[in-house]
Amino acid sequence: MILKGGWIVQDYRRNIRDGAVVIEDNRIVDVGPTDEILRRHGGSGHDIIDLDGKIVIPGIVNSHTHISMTLLRGYADDLLLQEWLEKYIWPYESLLTGADIELGAILGAIESIASGVTNVCSMYHYHSDRNEATALLKVGLRGTIGIAIFTWDPEGSLRNFRDAVERYHGRDGLIRIASCPHAPYTVDPELWKNSEDLRLELNSRYGDMGRIIVTSHIAEDWREVDIVRERFNVEVPDGSIMKYLEGLGVVSSDFLAAHGIHLNEVDIEVMKRYDVKVAHNPVANMKLGMGYADTPRLLDSGIKVSLGTDGPASNNTLDMVETMKFAALINKPIKRDPRVTPANIVFRMATEYGAINLGYNDLGRIEPGYLADLTIIDFNKPHLTPVYDVYSHLVYACRSSDVDTVIVNGRIIYESKEFVDINVYEVMDKVRRRSMELYEKVREVRGG
Ligand SMILES: [Zn+2]
Incomplete structure (x- = not known):
């Protein structure tokens, strides 16, 4: 397939105003000015798609979310994190079946794609036959599925992780599995070490189908260090959760830390030394009143910061454009400096760094040899006219509803704002019905 006559944004600093991209199977094989590309590939039997001046970007990567939680969207808002989790979210989640998790994730995948996302890192509870991975396979979205590991079920957690890797890692060239110790305060030191041993073992057997990374909620709550000390009766040296984890031997360049709000100098030093990555979730952090990650400081330290929405129960959407x-x-207002996190760097966080942080070295840019995950955006809109700087519009003026077409792994799954083989209305209907049943049940469980 050749996409021609569009504005090709290859990465955060290279873009071609009248450009074309050649895709064969699931890979990008060539990119350049339209006339050159047509000269090189014009007569070779490709399907030629005219972009009519639309913008082509590398697919957006949502590097931290819980897509099944569409079921819980708007169910409990404006509460303190621990109360929100313990009194509202966890009782609701205890009722979810594998079919529910898959259904919520199908809706989450649909919402993601329609807003230009081609790759999600989503962590959630796991059931063997129906889960977030089966949902992504049904919809055709790429994803890294984090298998939640909790101290209240150590054996079950590790069994799930192994089962998920054996069943789904590498499936259809779309799915990767990740180890997901939920957070330092919900996973005891012993279980964390055991999960890391298992991850290394599974990587040695299945790593050639893609790196099995580890991702966890880190320094989201300012009380995290105290809770860990109290709950597990352990030392947290220098008040640094990363130094504590380093002491357990579980820190590596495969480590993606979600949030990273309450990090001290020692944390950042450990992260630099191991090339730990960070997934920044500004909307959920603000909504839960958790604070904000100092992304300029992290980026200046050379730490790769990607972006995430977090779950739709704490955001309340999966909108990566927002x-x-x-x-x-x-x-900017905190630093009193508008020069921090400029538009093109934020674009890089949402694309290239997202891919790298999920363990890919052939994704996140429009480059020969890279995987063909592309998002096409229609700039022919009043709020996007005129255009001086394509990155400025992508970050400051664009809306997710401007997304026109989405290609994942070389396949068009969303075209001119329509899903190619998913009935969206049917999915929404099922979610509406099932969420009302669950709501009745959770009210009984929580005592009205
Ligand atoms: Zn989260």
Whole structure:
């Protein structure tokens, strides 16, 4: 397939105003000015798609979310994190079946794609036959599925992780599995070490189908260090959760830390030394009143910061276009400096860094040899006219509803704002019905 006559944004600094991209199977094989590409590939039997001046970007990567939680969207808002989790979220989640998790994730995948996302890192509870991975396979979205590991079920957690890798890692060239110790305060030191041993073992057997990374909620709550000390009766040296984890031997360059709000100098030093990555979730952090990640400081330290929405129960959408704008804005008033997190760097966080942080070295840019995950955006809109700087529009002016077409792994799954083989209305209907049943049940469980 050749996409021609569009504005090709290859990465955060290279773009071609009248460009074309050649895709064969699931890979990008060539990119360049339209006339050159047509000269090189014009007569070779490709399907030629005219972009009519639309913008082509590398697919957006949502590097931290819980897509099944669409079921819980708007169910409990404006509460303190621990109360929100313990009194509202966890009782609701205890009722969810595998079919529910799959259904919620199908809706989450649909919402993601329609807003230009081609790759999600989503962590959630796991059931063998129906889960977030089966949902992504049904919809055709790429994803890294984090298998939640909790101290209240150590054996079950590790069994799930192994089962998920054996069943789904590498499936259809779309799915990767990740180890997901939920947080330092919900996973005891012993279980964390055991999960890391298992991850290394599974990587040695299945790593050639893609790196099995580890991702966890880190320094989201300012009380995290105290809770860990109290709950597990352990030392947290220098008040640094990363130094504590380093002491357990579980820190590596495969480590993606979600949030990273309450990090001290020692944490950052450990992260630099191991090339730990950070997934920044500005909207959910603000909504839960958790604070804000100092992304300029992390980026200046050479730490790769990607972007995430977090779950739709704490955001309350999976809108990564909106997240780009918040990520660009959140630190400017705090630093009293509009130069921090400029538009093209935020774009890089949402694309290239997202892919790298999920363990890919052939994704996140429009480059020969890279995987063909592309998002096509229609700039022919009043709020996107005129155009001086394509990155400025992508971050500050664009809306997710401007997304026109989405290609994942070389396949068009969303075209001219329509899903190619998913009935969206049917999915929404099922979610509406099932969420009302669950709501009745959870009210009984919680005592009215
Ligand atoms: Zn989260």
